[in-house]
Amino acid sequence: MSLADRLHHIAPFRVMDILGRAKAMQASGADVIHMEVGEPDFTAPTQVLRAAEASLQKAQTHYTAAAGLPQLREAIARYYADHFGISINAKRIVITPGASGALQLILGVLVNPGDKIWVQDPGYPCNRHMITMFGGEAQALPSDNALLNVDASAQAITKASLKAMLVATPANPTGQVLSAFELGSLITACRSANTLPIVDEIYQGLQYDSSPTTALSFDHDDLFVINSFSKFFGMTGFRVGWLVAPEAYVEPVERLAQNLFLAPPTIAQYAALAALTDEVRPELLRRRDVLHERRDRLYAGLKNAGFALSGSKPGGAFYIYAKLPEGFNDGISFAERALKEAHVAITPGADFGFNDTSDYIRFAYTTDIDRIDEAVGRLKVLLG
Amino acid sequence: MSLADRLHHIAPFRVMDILGRAKAMQASGADVIHMEVGEPDFTAPTQVLRAAEASLQKAQTHYTAAAGLPQLREAIARYYADHFGISINAKRIVITPGASGALQLILGVLVNPGDKIWVQDPGYPCNRHMITMFGGEAQALPSDNALLNVDASAQAITKASLKAMLVATPANPTGQVLSAFELGSLITACRSANTLPIVDEIYQGLQYDSSPTTALSFDHDDLFVINSFSKFFGMTGFRVGWLVAPEAYVEPVERLAQNLFLAPPTIAQYAALAALTDEVRPELLRRRDVLHERRDRLYAGLKNAGFALSGSKPGGAFYIYAKLPEGFNDGISFAERALKEAHVAITPGADFGFNDTSDYIRFAYTTDIDRIDEAVGRLKVLLG
Numbered sequence: 188m189s190l191a192d193r194l195h196h197i198a199p200f201r202v203m204d205i206l207g208r209a210k211a212m213q214a215s216g217a218d219v220i221h222m223e224v225g226e227p228d229f230t231a232p233t234q235v236l237r238a239a240e241a242s243l244q245k246a247q248t249h250y251t252a253a254a255g256l257p258q259l260r261e262a263i264a265r266y267y268a269d270h271f272g273i274s275i276n277a278k279r280i281v282i283t284p285g286a287s288g289a290l291q292l293i294l295g296v297l298v299n300p301g302d303k304i305w306v307q308d309p310g311y312p313c314n315r316h317m318i319t320m321f322g323g324e325a326q327a328l329p330s331d332n333a334l335l336n337v338d339a340s341a342q343a344i345t346k347a348s349l350k351a352m353l354v355a356t357p358a359n360p361t362g363q364v365l366s367a368f369e370l371g372s373l374i375t376a377c378r379s380a381n382t383l384p385i386v387d388e389i390y391q392g393l394q395y396d397s398s399p400t401t402a403l404s405f406d407h408d409d410l411f412v413i414n415s416f417s418k419f420f421g422m423t424g425f426r427v428g429w430l431v432a433p434e435a436y437v438e439p440v441e442r443l444a445q446n447l448f449l450a451p452p453t454i455a456q457y458a459a460l461a462a463l464t465d466e467v468r469p470e471l472l473r474r475r476d477v478l479h480e481r482r483d484r485l486y487a488g489l490k491n492a493g494f495a496l497s498g499s500k501p502g503g504a505f506y507i508y509a510k511l512p513e514g515f516n517d518g519i520s521f522a523e524r525a526l527k528e529a530h531v532a533i534t535p536g537a538d539f540g541f542n543d544t545s546d547y548i549r550f551a552y553t554t555d556i557d558r559i560d561e562a563v564g565r566l567k568v569l570l571g
Numbered sequence: 572m573s574l575a576d577r578l579h580h581i582a583p584f585r586v587m588d589i590l591g592r593a594k595a596m597q598a599s600g601a602d603v604i605h606m607e608v609g610e611p612d613f614t615a616p617t618q619v620l621r622a623a624e625a626s627l628q629k630a631q632t633h634y635t636a637a638a639g640l641p642q643l644r645e646a647i648a649r650y651y652a653d654h655f656g657i658s659i660n661a662k663r664i665v666i667t668p669g670a671s672g673a674l675q676l677i678l679g680v681l682v683n684p685g686d687k688i689w690v691q692d693p694g695y696p697c698n699r700h701m702i703t704m705f706g707g708e709a710q711a712l713p714s715d716n717a718l719l720n721v722d723a724s725a726q727a728i729t730k731a732s733l734k735a736m737l738v739a740t741p742a743n744p745t746g747q748v749l750s751a752f753e754l755g756s757l758i759t760a761c762r763s764a765n766t767l768p769i770v771d772e773i774y775q776g777l778q779y780d781s782s783p784t785t786a787l788s789f790d791h792d793d794l795f796v797i798n799s800f801s802k803f804f805g806m807t808g809f810r811v812g813w814l815v816a817p818e819a820y821v822e823p824v825e826r827l828a829q830n831l832f833l834a835p836p837t838i839a840q841y842a843a844l845a846a847l848t849d850e851v852r853p854e855l856l857r858r859r860d861v862l863h864e865r866r867d868r869l870y871a872g873l874k875n876a877g878f879a880l881s882g883s884k885p886g887g888a889f890y891i892y893a894k895l896p897e898g899f900n901d902g903i904s905f906a907e908r909a910l911k912e913a914h915v916a917i918t919p920g921a922d923f924g925f926n927d928t929s930d931y932i933r934f935a936y937t938t939d940i941d942r943i944d945e946a947v948g949r950l951k952v953l954l955g
């Protein structure tokens with residue numbers, strides 16, 4: 188066996204192992220509460236399902252263009268106009284096989300071996316792995332108690348002049364939401380340092396204390412944005428997302444997309460068209476409100492149970508990233524015990540990087556309020 | 572703008588440009604005959620469409636495991652047992668977002684910067700580009716008149732001891748089918764040289780003069796196979812394929828899949844389950860026979876029109892790769908003229924590599940017999 192070196196830098200997701208074991212326990216009769224996976228428990232909205240069916244009725248099963256259906260690119264441009272009041276040329280929007288595809292295309296057209304890219308740490312682990320895959324190196328932005336320190340980050344960005352900065356808001360695993368002011372200061376720092384900003388907005392819409400924003404509001408055609416139909420639109424299994432690229436990068440992005448993916452899934456793109464309509468929106472907002480309620484309940488429960496939570500509630504996504512209570516310092520063994528003894532499946536912080544990770548765990552509030560209460564109750568017993 | 576070096580090695584597909592212009596001409600009223608794209612004109616079979624709808628009815632819209640639905644992996648293992656009489660452990664089968672995803676995973680776990688990989692030239696251009704993307708280098712196997720020279724290839728493989736060999740049968744653009752004996756001799760050469768064989772079988776089933784084979788018949792757990800639901804099963808836009816890996820490589824392949832794709836599209840996987848059933852098979856064989864008839868008609872027509880065709884008809888896929896008639900020597904300008912003057916869209920050989928490409932063109936017989944006749948008639952006029 189002769190494995191490429193890049194595989195030595197790609198750790199397995201511990202969460203996948205936990206998920207596997209949780210399912211096995213369930214199969215043998217245990218009442219497991221799932222709070223480990225980064226996926227909403229909601230299915231795709233009804234209108235989205237019906238649109239996919241209509242597309243099948245019409246047998247729309249051929250390839251689309253590599254950059255996606257023109258009408259979907261146009262619809263996303265209109266979405267930005269309607270919901271954020273900004274005008275984006277639809278040609279800059281490229282449909283991708285999930286946000287993963289978008290990330291791969293952007294890093295693929297940017298990163299040369301040896302290039303360094305700013306990332307959040309803790310952060311979504313694939314970001315780091317994909318940078319490595321293209322021979323680049325992820326460099327952690329400064330943080331405090333797991334949260335991005337925006338001032339220190341802006342200073343670091345200005346000084347170092349790296350190739351690009353990849354920042355998510357709302358963020359995984361912390362749920363941190365950057366204000367327009369904070370995001371603006373990072374982007375300004377990038378501009379001064381000739382660093383390309385890449386803003387991951389895949390949790391856009393899932394914000395509970397403020398209105399959604401987009402980095403495209405600061406756009407002077409020199410940043411990339413990543414988005415997805417997976418989270419807010421509840422379409423994980425469809426595998427469809429998008430990117431917005433500076434105009435000069437659209438052609439190379441399309442060229443790479445032809446080679447890497449040929450095209451995004453066709454039915455999923457017709458389904459996504461429906462997801463953007465006004466008919467679906469009330470249901471999406473209702474779901475956001477459900478998540479909001481769950482966040483508040485879980486936050487209060489964890490605080491009460493003795494977890495060290497940062498001062499304010501996480502503003503977005505569907506995660507609470509919690510420091511273990513006094514007397515516990517290993518997230519991996521805590522997650523093991525939580526699964527084995529309390530039948531609560533959670534993700535150890537170690538999945539998310541190197542800073543403030545070993546003594547942290549991530550809860551996904553992708554299960555009902557009563558199950559959240561039950562999980563907190565069981566953990567209290569575990570904590571003794 | 573700061574483009575990664577790899578983009579300089581990735582040429583755009585000329586065929587995409589031709590397709591775009593052909594569609595524009597059509598939109599303004601021209602009667603264009605499409606023989607350029609590598610996609611069957613058939614849609615997905617009815618039962619496949621209905622299975623996808625049933626899956627939507629059940630709202631099966633969440634992620635699957637990164638390696639795909641266990642029942643689909645099992646069904647593919649049974650497919651190998653039923654149709655090829657071989658026993659493959661379902662754990663070695665990984666479902667991927669199209670064959671493109673399979674190729675990316677295999678090269679990703681194998682190729683270190685500087686590694687050399689044998690490829691067919693002419694061949695599918697993405698193969699070369701993806702090797703480059705991982706820092707490797709494609710090296711052409713010996714060929715005669717665009718066809719792989721198996722004896723010379725086996726000798727070259729034995730001598731050079733490269734990292735891997737990537738060979739397709741049936742092949743694009745030539746339609747060349749390797750006999751079991753020929754494929755066996757290449758695999759034997761690979762073994763003697765410690766070179767990993769990767770066999771692309773995405774046109775498996777679309778063979779007209781012999782029964783389909785699989786490299787897995789020679790399997791001693793030391794080769795990779797790539798396959799797809801796109802071509803024989805008519806499911807291009809669903810984006811679902813698979814790979815079979817040596818057992819030791821399954822874990823790293825899954826790990827890379829988690830990071831690159833998360834999971835293949837869910838609905839597509841349920842649809843693919845239906846594609847493998849006995850109910851769909853008669854329709855798949857009927858389509859194969861239609862393609863067979865078209866191949867014979869196009870081959871005769873092109874020969875009659877003066878194209879230099881190799882001695883025997885191409886045995887598989889749905890392409891005829893033809894050398895230009897006497898007096899013509901530039902495939903790119905010929906394809907330009909064919910589109911502009913005869914409204915026949917074809918692909919210049921230059922899309923497929925460097926050997927026997929500049930004075931060749933590829934015809935896809937993915938259109939009806941009467942359109943094939945019409946296209947040949949128009950080209951005869953063009954040739955004068």
